[in-house]
Amino acid sequence: MSEALASPADRPFVPVHARGERLEPAFHYACAAAATALFGAMIGLCIMLAWGGWPSISTFGIGFFTSTVWNPVTDIYGGASPILGTLITSAIALALALPLAFCTAVFLVEFCPNPLRRPIGIAVELLAGIPSIVYGMWGLFVFAPLFAQYIETPLMSWAPPGSIWERLFTGIPNGSGILTASIILAIMILPYIAATLRELFLSIPVRVRESAYGIGCTPLEVVWSVTLPYVRRSAIGAVMLGLGRALGETMAVTFVIGNSHRLPRGLFDSGSTISSIIANEFAEATSPMHMSALLELGFVLFLITFVVLALARALLGHGHSA
Amino acid sequence: MSAATAIFDRSGRRRVYNGVFVLLCMLATAIALVALAAILFSLLRNGFGGFGLSVFTEDTPPPGASGGLRNAILGSVLLCFAAMIAAVILGMLAGTWLAEYSRDGWYSRTVRFVNDVLLSAPSILVGLFVYVIAVRPLHGFSALAGALALALIAAPIVTRATEDVLRLQPRTLRESGVGLGTPFWIIIWRILWKAAAGGIITGALLAFARISGETAPLLFTALNNQFFSVNLLRPIANLPVTIFNFALSPYEDWQKLAWAGALLIAFAVLAINVLVRILAMRGKHV
Numbered sequence: 001m002s003e004a005l006a007s008p009a010d011r012p013f014v015p016v017h018a019r020g021e022r023l024e025p026a027f028h029y030a031c032a033a034a035a036t037a038l039f040g041a042m043i044g045l046c047i048m049l050a051w052g053g054w055p056s057i058s059t060f061g062i063g064f065f066t067s068t069v070w071n072p073v074t075d076i077y078g079g080a081s082p083i084l085g086t087l088i089t090s091a092i093a094l095a096l097a098l099p100l101a102f103c104t105a106v107f108l109v110e111f112c113p114n115p116l117r118r119p120i121g122i123a124v125e126l127l128a129g130i131p132s133i134v135y136g137m138w139g140l141f142v143f144a145p146l147f148a149q150y151i152e153t154p155l156m157s158w159a160p161p162g163s164i165w166e167r168l169f170t171g172i173p174n175g176s177g178i179l180t181a182s183i184i185l186a187i188m189i190l191p192y193i194a195a196t197l198r199e200l201f202l203s204i205p206v207r208v209r210e211s212a213y214g215i216g217c218t219p220l221e222v223v224w225s226v227t228l229p230y231v232r233r234s235a236i237g238a239v240m241l242g243l244g245r246a247l248g249e250t251m252a253v254t255f256v257i258g259n260s261h262r263l264p265r266g267l268f269d270s271g272s273t274i275s276s277i278i279a280n281e282f283a284e285a286t287s288p289m290h291m292s293a294l295l296e297l298g299f300v301l302f303l304i305t306f307v308v309l310a311l312a313r314a315l316l317g318h319g320h321s322a
Numbered sequence: 323m324s325a326a327t328a329i330f331d332r333s334g335r336r337r338v339y340n341g342v343f344v345l346l347c348m349l350a351t352a353i354a355l356v357a358l359a360a361i362l363f364s365l366l367r368n369g370f371g372g373f374g375l376s377v378f379t380e381d382t383p384p385p386g387a388s389g390g391l392r393n394a395i396l397g398s399v400l401l402c403f404a405a406m407i408a409a410v411i412l413g414m415l416a417g418t419w420l421a422e423y424s425r426d427g428w429y430s431r432t433v434r435f436v437n438d439v440l441l442s443a444p445s446i447l448v449g450l451f452v453y454v455i456a457v458r459p460l461h462g463f464s465a466l467a468g469a470l471a472l473a474l475i476a477a478p479i480v481t482r483a484t485e486d487v488l489r490l491q492p493r494t495l496r497e498s499g500v501g502l503g504t505p506f507w508i509i510i511w512r513i514l515w516k517a518a519a520g521g522i523i524t525g526a527l528l529a530f531a532r533i534s535g536e537t538a539p540l541l542f543t544a545l546n547n548q549f550f551s552v553n554l555l556r557p558i559a560n561l562p563v564t565i566f567n568f569a570l571s572p573y574e575d576w577q578k579l580a581w582a583g584a585l586l587i588a589f590a591v592l593a594i595n596v597l598v599r600i601l602a603m604r605g606k607h608v
Contacts, residue, residue, distance in 0.1 A: 020505040027507035031423055034415030035433045038481065041474055042436045045447060048454040103350030111344055112351075120351065122599060127358045129595045131535020133562055134361065134588045137569050137580065142364045187357050194354070218340035241442060248444020250538035251566065275446045275538070282450070283542045298450045305444055313438045 046302060053296030055289060064296065070261040072286045077293035079274075081263045083300060086273040088264070089178060089253065090246040093185035097246075098239060100186070101193035108194075109201040110219050121198070128191035136255030139184040144175030144256055147183075152268050171268030179267040181257040185249055189242040196238035196316075200231040237315030244309040248301065250275040274301040362588075369585025372578030377586075381550050382564060385573040391583050393550040397559040400552060401465060401544060402534050405472035410526055412473070413480025417522075418510060420481070421488035434485075440478040448474050449539035457543060465551075465558035468544025475536060476529035483525020487518040524598050531594040535587050537562035561587055 050057075056064065056077060067078020108121055152173035159165035171177050204227060212226040228235065258270020259280055272280075274297045285291040376390040383389025416433070424430040452471040457463055491514055499509035515522070540546075545557040546564060561583050568580035 020508050024505045024507050027510070028423060031415045031419035034412050035419040035430070037412060038416050038440065038477065039433050039436050041451075042440060044455065045443075045451045048451050049447065052450075052454045100350040100353055103347040104354050107347035107351045111347055120355065122596075123358055124351075124354055126592055126595055127354060129531060129591055130358075130361060131537070131562070131587055131591055133535060133537045133565055134365065134584050137565070137584050138361050138364055140569070141368070141577075142360070190354055190357075218336050220340040220343040221336070223343075244442050248446065250444070250446045251562075255569070275444060278446055278450065279538060279541055282453070283545065295450060295454070298447055301444060302447055305447075306439065309439045309442055310435075313435060 046299075046306075049295055049299040049302055053292055053299045056292040056296040057299075059289070060293075064293075068261070068263050072290050075287055075289045077289070079293070079297050079300065081261055082272045082274045082277045082297060084263065085178070085257070085271040086247060086275070086301065086304070088271075089182045089185060089257070089273055090243060092179065092182035093189060093246045094239070094243050096183065096186035097190045097193060097242060101190045101197060101242070104190070104194040105197035105201060106223055108198050110223065124191045124194055127187075128195065132188065132249060132251040135184055135188055135252040139180065139252060139256040140176070143184065144180055146175075147180055148173050148175030156268070167265075168267055170266030171264075171270070173268060176256045176258040176270060177268045178257065178264045178271050181253045181271075181273070184252050184256055185246045188249060188252060189245050192245055193238055193242040196241060197235060200234050200238065201227055204230050234316050237312045237317075240308050240312035240315065244305050244312060247305050247308060248275060250279050254279045274298070365581070365585050365588055368578075368581040370582075372575075372580075372582035373585065377579070377582050382548055382559065382568075382579070383575065384548075385571070385576060388575070389579070391561065391564065391579060391586075393547065393559040394561045394564040394583065395586070397465070397544075397547070397551070398534065398561040401468050401472060401540070401558065401560055402530060404465075404469035404554070405476055405533055406526065406530055408469070408473040409476035409480050409529060413477045413525075413529075414484050414515070414522065416477070417481040417484025418488065418515075420485045422506075422510060422514070437478045437481050440474075441482060444538075445475055445536055446538035446541075449541060449543055452539065453542045462555075463543065463545035463557045465544050465554045465556065468540050468558065468560065469554075471539035471543045472533040472536060475539060476526075476533050479529035479532060480522070480525050483528070484518070484522050487521025487525070488514060490521070491517050520601065524601055527594050527598050527601075531591045531598075534594075535562060535591050537566055541566075 060067070060077060064077070064079050065083065066080055067076075068080045069076050069078045070081070071077070104124060108117060108124070112120060152169075152171075152175065155165075156169050156173055159169045208230065209222055209226060212222045217225070253273050254276040257272060257276055259272055259276060260270040261272060261277075262269075264271035278294050278298055282291070282294050285294060374390075376388065378390060378392055378395065380388070380390035381393045382391060416437070420430055420434055420437075448471050452467050452474070456467040456470055460467075495513055495517060496509060499513050500506075504512075540560055540563050544560055544563070546567060547557045547559040549559070551558055565580045565583040565587070568576035568583070571577065
């Protein structure tokens with residue numbers, strides 16, 4: 001479009017805009033530079049984390065991923081427990097949030113009485129807007145004590161000794177730990193997934209759904225055999241987007257996971273995630289190697305979330321902002 | 323159960339399954355609503371305990387003394403405004419480039435993809451990045467580094483909003499400018515940006531809401547400050563990090579202030595979100 005306007009020779013007299021015409025390339029370049037700055041930020045993020053983590057990468061090599069030793073005194077670091085902690089909490093959070101988000105989205109699209117549709121939709125979106133530090137405080141001061149009293153303690157005394165349940169429910173029933181972090185994460189990602197799924201369901205042409213109703217399908221059959229297959233690809237993208245959020249979430253997890261460097265032994269045991277360990281230790285890192293190990297963890301988190309988010313975007317396509 | 327066999331189901335199983343499904347859907351929505359209500363309720367209950375005029379007039383206290391959050395509130399406002407100025411300029415220009423100058427080149431597709439990834443990239447990584455490029459080389463935490471980190475989080479949101487809303491503008495709007503012989507950048511500046519203002523403002527407000535609660539990227543960029551400071555080259559007090567430190571402290575006064583701060587942030591963010599929806603409903607922007 002700009003080329004069509006570029007040559008002043010086509011237009012006989014435009015003295016008013018002569019000055020404006022000269023500024024056109026400057027504006028164009030400013031816009032291109034801004035776009036390049038965003039691109040550069042992404043590349044820079046990747047390179048700087050790898051560069052900052054290089055001392056640790058070259059010292060510990062592949063052993064970094066298998067070792068659970070995290071010792072700032074002897075300056076020996078292994079990232080297995082935070083990496084595993086990140087993957088476990090996110091997986092549990094997704095497993096909890098996905099069915100809830102799916103059902104919430106279906107409710108809003110299929111069953112919700114019309115006057116309530118907007119308020120409930122907005123309420124779910126507001127849940128997504130609450131800052132993560134508020135979730136963290138709520139998790140630590142309100143949710144964790146209740147969880148310890150009414151869920152953890154009864155479950156631990158119920159679990160028959162020697163069974164798989166006993167192993168699953170080991171830990172200190174003080175309310176913070178892997179499962180608490182996962183539940184808080186699930187509450188956080190639920191509205192993101194629900195909002196995106198709802199948007200997808202609403203994008204389906206009405207006559208597709210109505211024709212399914214027309215041959216006598218129940219709402220369950222419509223959702224399961226028509227709606228879901230129609231948006232399958234994008235729905236997986238929406239779920240990945242939620243997973244990406246869970247993987248990188250920091251503050252909420254830092255409050256409730258218990259922050260220990262061991263591998264968690266059970267669902268109620270304390271643990272750590274990559275982001276929680278960075279949030280706790282980075283500002284007070286004791287040695288250059290300590291800092292470098294944390295940066296390497298950051299680089300690992302970057303790679304994991306980049307793959308997940310890239311897949312999500314590829315599946316969703318452009319046009320979903322949630 | 324395929325639809326064809328299901329039609330001849332005389333036992334009513336389909337209806338039962340469907341009933342269970344409807345119940346589950348209601349239950350799931352109820353859980354989401356209860357979670358929201360529970361969070362708001364405990365915010366109000368615990369937050370009002372520490373709330374008072376002193377929250378706005380006194381600085382953060384040492385443990386055991388009385389005080390408020392004045393320095394943290396002002397610091398947060400300063401950080402967010404500095405970040406928003408940078409993010410709006412960067413985001414509007416980048417969004418304009420994506421929508422007007424290069425819609426379908428390979429480079430613009432890459433930038434669009436990168437922007438989409440940045441939209442949901444973990445904010446703590448942005449903090450690490452800014453630490454490596456702006457804090458370590460200058461040997462000190464600073465408000466400027468904090469604002470930079472927040473700007474990097476807000477810019478993709480503004481970019482996205484700008485691009486989306488510019489794409490919605492009718493072609494005739496551009497043609498009318500071209501017809502007058504106006505240079506293209508003046509068409510953008512005087513016509514398109516004005517037509518798109520509602521949507522861009524909405525995007526900027528959402529970005530502002532997002533960064534005003536961000537804690538992770540400030541932990542090791544702006545750090546925190548017990549005292550009142552507006553020096554951009556020194557660590558600056560800010561609400562999220564103050565809340566984080568106070569909430570995890572063993573002192574009851576500090577925890578009370580943390581709740582008051584959390585209440586303040588949460589309701590500011592919710593108010594912006596509601597405002598955005600009202601704007602969107604009125605103008606049908608975005």
